[in-house]
Amino acid sequence: xxxxxxxxxxxxxxxxxxxxxxxxxxxxxxxxxxxxxxxxxxxxxxxxxxxxxxxxxxxxxxxxxxxxxxxxxxxxxxxxxxxxxxxxxxxxxxxxxxxxxxxxxxxxxxxxxxxxxxxxxxxxxxxxxxxxxxxxxxxxxxxxxxxxxxxxxxxxxxxxxxxxxxxxxxxxxxxxxxxxxxxxxxxxxxxxxxxxxxxxxxxxxxxxxxxxxxxxxxxxxxxxxxxxxxxxxxxxxxxxxxxxxxxxxxxxxxxxxxxxxxxxxxxxxxxxxxxxxxxxxxxxxxxxxxxxxxxxxxxxxxxxxxxxxxxxxxxxxxxxxxxxxxxxxxxxxxxxxxxxxxxxxxxxxxxxxxxxxxxxxxxxxxxxxxxxxxxxxxxxxxxxxxxxxxxxxxxxxxxxxxxxxxxxxxxxxxxxxxxxxxxxxxxxxxxxxxxxxxxxxxxxxxxxxxxxxxxxxxxxxxxxxxxxxxxxxxxxxxxxxxxxxxxxxxxxxxxxxxxxxxxxxxxxxxxxxxxxxxxxxxxxxxxxxxxxxxxxxxxxxxxxxxxxxxxxxxxxxxxxxxxxxxxx
Amino acid sequence: xxxxxxxxxxxxxxxxxxxxxxxxxxxxxxxxxxxxxxxxxxxxxxxxxxxxxxxxxxxxxxxxxxxxxxxxxxxxxxxxxxxxxxxxxxxxxxxxxxxxxxxxxxxxxxxxxxxxxxxxxxxxxxxxxxxxxxxxxxxxxxxxxxxxxxxxxxxxxxxxxxxxxxxxxxxxxxxxxxxxxxxxxxxxxxxxxxxxxxxxxxxxxxxxxxxxxxxxxxxxxxxxxxxxxxxxxxxxxxxxxxxxxxxxxxxxxxxxxxxxxxxxxxxxxxxxxxxxxxxxxxxxxxxxxxxxxxxxxxxxxxxxxxxxxxxxxxxxxxxxxxxxxxxxxxxxxxxxxxxxxxxxxxxxxxxxxxxxxxxxxxxxxxxxxxxxxxxxxxxxxxxxxxxxxxxxxxxxxxxxxxxxxxxxxxxxxx
Numbered sequence: 001x002x003x004x005x006x007x008x009x010x011x012x013x014x015x016x017x018x019x020x021x022x023x024x025x026x027x028x029x030x031x032x033x034x035x036x037x038x039x040x041x042x043x044x045x046x047x048x049x050x051x052x053x054x055x056x057x058x059x060x061x062x063x064x065x066x067x068x069x070x071x072x073x074x075x076x077x078x079x080x081x082x083x084x085x086x087x088x089x090x091x092x093x094x095x096x097x098x099x100x101x102x103x104x105x106x107x108x109x110x111x112x113x114x115x116x117x118x119x120x121x122x123x124x125x126x127x128x129x130x131x132x133x134x135x136x137x138x139x140x141x142x143x144x145x146x147x148x149x150x151x152x153x154x155x156x157x158x159x160x161x162x163x164x165x166x167x168x169x170x171x172x173x174x175x176x177x178x179x180x181x182x183x184x185x186x187x188x189x190x191x192x193x194x195x196x197x198x199x200x201x202x203x204x205x206x207x208x209x210x211x212x213x214x215x216x217x218x219x220x221x222x223x224x225x226x227x228x229x230x231x232x233x234x235x236x237x238x239x240x241x242x243x244x245x246x247x248x249x250x251x252x253x254x255x256x257x258x259x260x261x262x263x264x265x266x267x268x269x270x271x272x273x274x275x276x277x278x279x280x281x282x283x284x285x286x287x288x289x290x291x292x293x294x295x296x297x298x299x300x301x302x303x304x305x306x307x308x309x310x311x312x313x314x315x316x317x318x319x320x321x322x323x324x325x326x327x328x329x330x331x332x333x334x335x336x337x338x339x340x341x342x343x344x345x346x347x348x349x350x351x352x353x354x355x356x357x358x359x360x361x362x363x364x365x366x367x368x369x370x371x372x373x374x375x376x377x378x379x380x381x382x383x384x385x386x387x388x389x390x391x392x393x394x395x396x397x398x399x400x401x402x403x404x405x406x407x408x409x410x411x412x413x414x415x416x417x418x419x420x421x422x423x424x425x426x427x428x429x430x431x432x433x434x435x436x437x438x439x440x441x442x443x444x445x446x447x448x449x450x451x452x453x454x455x456x457x458x459x460x461x462x463x464x465x466x467x468x469x470x471x472x473x474x475x476x477x478x479x480x481x482x483x484x485x486x487x488x489x490x491x492x493x494x495x496x497x498x499x500x501x502x503x504x505x506x507x508x509x510x511x512x513x514x515x516x517x518x519x520x521x522x523x524x525x526x527x528x529x530x531x532x533x534x535x536x537x538x539x540x541x542x543x544x545x546x547x548x549x550x551x552x553x554x555x556x557x558x559x560x561x562x563x564x565x566x567x568x
Numbered sequence: 569x570x571x572x573x574x575x576x577x578x579x580x581x582x583x584x585x586x587x588x589x590x591x592x593x594x595x596x597x598x599x600x601x602x603x604x605x606x607x608x609x610x611x612x613x614x615x616x617x618x619x620x621x622x623x624x625x626x627x628x629x630x631x632x633x634x635x636x637x638x639x640x641x642x643x644x645x646x647x648x649x650x651x652x653x654x655x656x657x658x659x660x661x662x663x664x665x666x667x668x669x670x671x672x673x674x675x676x677x678x679x680x681x682x683x684x685x686x687x688x689x690x691x692x693x694x695x696x697x698x699x700x701x702x703x704x705x706x707x708x709x710x711x712x713x714x715x716x717x718x719x720x721x722x723x724x725x726x727x728x729x730x731x732x733x734x735x736x737x738x739x740x741x742x743x744x745x746x747x748x749x750x751x752x753x754x755x756x757x758x759x760x761x762x763x764x765x766x767x768x769x770x771x772x773x774x775x776x777x778x779x780x781x782x783x784x785x786x787x788x789x790x791x792x793x794x795x796x797x798x799x800x801x802x803x804x805x806x807x808x809x810x811x812x813x814x815x816x817x818x819x820x821x822x823x824x825x826x827x828x829x830x831x832x833x834x835x836x837x838x839x840x841x842x843x844x845x846x847x848x849x850x851x852x853x854x855x856x857x858x859x860x861x862x863x864x865x866x867x868x869x870x871x872x873x874x875x876x877x878x879x880x881x882x883x884x885x886x887x888x889x890x891x892x893x894x895x896x897x898x899x900x901x902x903x904x905x906x907x908x909x910x911x912x913x914x915x916x917x918x919x920x921x922x923x924x925x926x927x928x929x930x931x932x933x934x935x936x937x938x939x940x941x942x943x944x945x946x947x948x949x950x951x952x953x954x955x956x957x958x959x960x961x962x963x964x965x966x967x968x969x970x971x972x973x974x975x976x977x978x979x980x981x982x
Contacts (some may be wrong), residue, residue: 018669201690202692277707454695469789
């Protein structure tokens with residue numbers, strides 16, 4: 001499909017006078033702009049950030065703005081659309097790459113009540129212990145599901161571990177919808193998924209808050225090596241992929257000494273799980289040129305990378321006596337005996353490996369450009385990765401200034417994941433959310449329970465697994481409920497999207513609403529379907545000539561459930 | 569035709585084209601049925617590690633009573649709450665009593681000492697390995713049922729109901745590139761449109777989608793929605809006077825039977841039941857375990873009654889991630905073990921007996937001195953169900969490394 005300018009291209013907008021459309025846009029955007037400039041510094045006052053030079057691929061500035069908001073953000077919101085238009089696409093993108101220059105106080109205030117986000121894993125485990133432990137301490141019998149429910153009711157959600165997961169999901173949803181640091185949120189999701197751990201596995205549930213906050217978030221604009229190192233040492237990863245119980249062959253835990261019982265029980269020789277996923281999923285990629293022998297050698301290198309008190313106060317510890325002291329050979333290079341340092345040496349080697357560069361370049365290009373990204377782009381990004389020694393910001397910049405990113409083949413080429421669909425729907429409506437369980441459940445129903453992807457592969461980035469009949473029904477039902485303001489904890493008002501007075505005929509009204517939500521004209525088919533679903537009468541006029549009140553919420557719901565809105 | 573093209577593209581990308589042409593003896597099963605009727609495989613996952621030694625207790629084994637002084641069920645005829653007789657060694661938990669008629673008529677069998685090839689005692693990892701179908705390999709993206717779906721022969725007309733999970737989200741086993749549908753319930757499988765104006769046409773909303781996958785899936789969805797609505801599937805009463813318990817499992821199996829009766833093209837179905845992780849005060853003939861067993865027994869018996877003669881087209885495999893320790897623990901419960909128990913209902917199961925190797929519970933036969941070992945690979949059980957019942961030609965893409973062809977345990981007869 002040949003892309004067209006998203007706004008104000010008269011030929012493609014059925015029944016809409018281009019001038020009228022454009023005028024309404026201006027009115028609406030100026031109004032939004034005024035309210036937001038009072039809170040945020042104007043672009044000229046912002047610190048200088050080297051702007052990006054975008055290649056000319058024949059796209060209009062509007063089209064670029066829309067594409068940038070669909071890829072570097074969770075879709076356009078009225079505020080961000082205004083901001084991109086005001087500061088210019090290139091400048092907005094540059095700021096997204098340097099979010100430290102962009103104040104985000106409103107979101108900080110929204111996150112304030114989610115107090116568990118600021119606690120250490122130890123504090124979380126102490127304050128929100130498992131139900132079974134609380135029952136034991138209270139002497140409460142826990143024999144049946146009814147007992148569990150009763151105790152949970154007595155204690156209240158604020159004392160239960162689910163509070164930890166609920167806060168974590170809430171911050172993710174709030175940030176995706178409302179943060180000004182949109183690219184940062186997209187990247188935190190991307191890298192978490194790249195280094196996936198699942199909250200479903202035992203005590204990982206209490207570790208995920210710190211994992212995202214301390215291991216992922218600080219490094220998404222930094223060096224890949226730092227991200228890799230932070231995940232390698234984090235208790236969540238050490239537990240999730242079992243490395244904490246991986247010990248040299250023949251290791252016997254001391255009879256005395258304070259060892260975690262689970263370590264004593266499970267530390268029986270080499271566990272290759274972390275080593276294998278480190279090579280296959282975190283760095284080189286499955287075709288990255290390593291052998292099973294390398295997996296084994298890397299596992300030997302990481303013997304002794306373990307945890308203290310995994311269920312009470314998990315912390316990294318290197319157990320020298322569990323470490324295999326003999327020489328190893330990884331990818332053809334000898335690793336001299338060096339205890340804990342061997343692991344760091346291998347991480348250095350992997351982070352700089354050409355296969356890693358290619359693997360990460362492919363994943364980033366698939367995320368930001370298309371499911372089957374052009375090889376030329378992957379080659380170039382891999383080279384930037386190697387030349388910059390894994391400076392991620394340099395790779396992103398190369399990606400966002402590439403002609404492939406701005407190509408017709410990339411336009412609307414990605415199918416939204418459930419999280420992307422939910423966040424972009426709220427943003428399109430200009431809504432706000434507390435990120436509470438009803439919204440998280442909506443994402444789950446579409447197939448993406450947050451923080452609970454079971455496999456270390458994380459959730460798929462390509463479209464097919466997300467497109468199935470059950471998911472489409474869930475998507476459309478969510479859209480209809482959301483637009484009708486029937487999702488608890490979330491507030492939207494469709495009426496604010498339209499200029500007053502409302503356009504007179506249904507056709508114009510639908511077209512205007514479509515431009516506000518999709519930022520481009522509707523396909524004739526979707527438009528016809530919408531009109532049919534909105535007005536049983538011939539042209540929306542009652543017999544007395546009165547205009548029939550149009551069900552705006554339903555129109556908005558159908559727009560958000562339309563095939564067009566599933567793409568970005 | 570868009571649907572066929574879509575599945576073709578998928579098959580091609582998985583290099584499975586060669587597998588769609590089946591040897592005639594395997595295709596027979598599927599062909600013998602009227603249009604829209606296929607052999608159906610139902611997997612019912614007991615989450616939490618169900619205690620097989622309580623479901624089908626070896627009441628004739630003195631070691632069983634020695635290892636479980638507080639939990640062992642009494643031998644048949646030893647009073648209230650004793651096990652029901654199956655053979656000289658095994659009994660059936662009284663909670664499963666509603667299933668006894670099917671056992672007697674040879675439509676129900678149990679397999680003991682089934683599990684993953686290596687012991688994995690974490691729920692998370694064991695469930696993951698069972699559902700990915702690749703024990704020991706963590707990075708497998710899709711589930712074994714999804715790969716089976718891609719490898720099974722299809723008919724010219726695709727159905728959105730070909731693979732259905734009766735639960736709110738797709739289980740790991742069905743996740744992947746082949747389209748599968750998660751149904752919370754038939755009642756909720758509809759568009760919930762607030763407001764007052766005319767009906768919403770899913771069909772026309774998606775008919776002109778530029779995106780091919782969205783368009784074809786949209787059409788499938790639309791036909792599935794209208795099928796459920798037009799035939800009022802959610803309101804269909806059970807056949808043959810079946811009475812389902814009002815539990816989540818009962819409701820799910822009732823919906824499943826409705827789909828089977830309606831001939832919607834169902835081939836693979838998955839559902840689950842939770843609460844089997846009985847560490848503390850598990851109970852003997854009363855208590856939490858018995859509650860779960862009763863729910864399972866009543867739900868399955870209602871399902872089998874409802875299907876009537878059609879039970880022969882349907883094979884239910886009841887599985888779990890691991891069995892539990894042979895010995896009871898200090899809290900009158902049991903801990904995570906290794907070999908567990910599978911129940912097989914329907915199809916051409918060699919029923920009325922306990923199948924698979926079994927060595928008893930004497931000390932030397934226990935794995936690590938504590939668990940029933942895994943003597944039958946769970947993948948081989950599932951492989952036999954997929955090959956013999958559903959007509960899968962090769963299990964290599966479904967269970968890589970299981971052996972090609974795999975050695976089947978011989979649970980299903982002709």
